[in-house]
Structures are given as structure tokens and as C-alpha cells.
Amino acid sequence: MKSLKDKLKNHTEDIVLENMEEMLTSEEFAGVCTCEKCLLDIASYALNRLPAKYIVSHSGNVHTKIAEFEQQYRVDIIKVLTQGIKIVSKNPRH
Numbered sequence: 001m002k003s004l005k006d007k008l009k010n011h012t013e014d015i016v017l018e019n020m021e022e023m024l025t026s027e028e029f030a031g032v033c034t035c036e037k038c039l040l041d042i043a044s045y046a047l048n049r050l051p052a053k054y055i056v057s058h059s060g061n062v063h064t065k066i067a068e069f070e071q072q073y074r075v076d077i078i079k080v081l082t083q084g085i086k087i088v089s090k091n092p093r094h
């Protein structure tokens, strides 16, 4: 079963990390700590509240499916990330 595990990937992780990076470079979140601890707290906050997206592709159309998913959930992803950033930056664990 290990080989199956290696092939399963939650694409929500990629999308959340990409959006988080983009948001944290914007002026709105200029004062937010971006150390590894805070980034992991923000990412896990968001990932625990967003649906996981596993895509197994046999025809190479993974990117289309991920793009569709991202478009569908973009508003939720931004909303949850904004909450996470606010909560973590108010109470950093350091």
C-alpha cells in the first residue's frame, strides 16, 4: 500500500500554499510574521477547513482539474486564509 500512498496527493495543499504566499506579499498583510511556525499554523488552519482534493489522472489532464477546483473554491480559500492569517498573527506561538 505504500506505493499507493506515494501517488496520492492532496492538491488543496499546493493551492493553499500558493495563495498564502501571494496574500502574504500583499500590502494588506505587510506586518504579518512569515516564520516557518506561523506559516505552518496558517496553512494547517486553512487546510483543516477546506475540502481535500485528490486527483488521480491517467490521461494527463490533472492541471485542468486542479484549475477548475481552484476556481470553484477560490473565494473560500481566500476567506479561510484571511481568517487564519488574522488569528495566527494575533496569537503567534513564539
Ligand SMILES: [Zn+2]
Pocket (backbone or CB within 6 Å): 033, 034, 035, 036, 037, 038, 039, 092, 094
Ligand atoms: Zn512567526
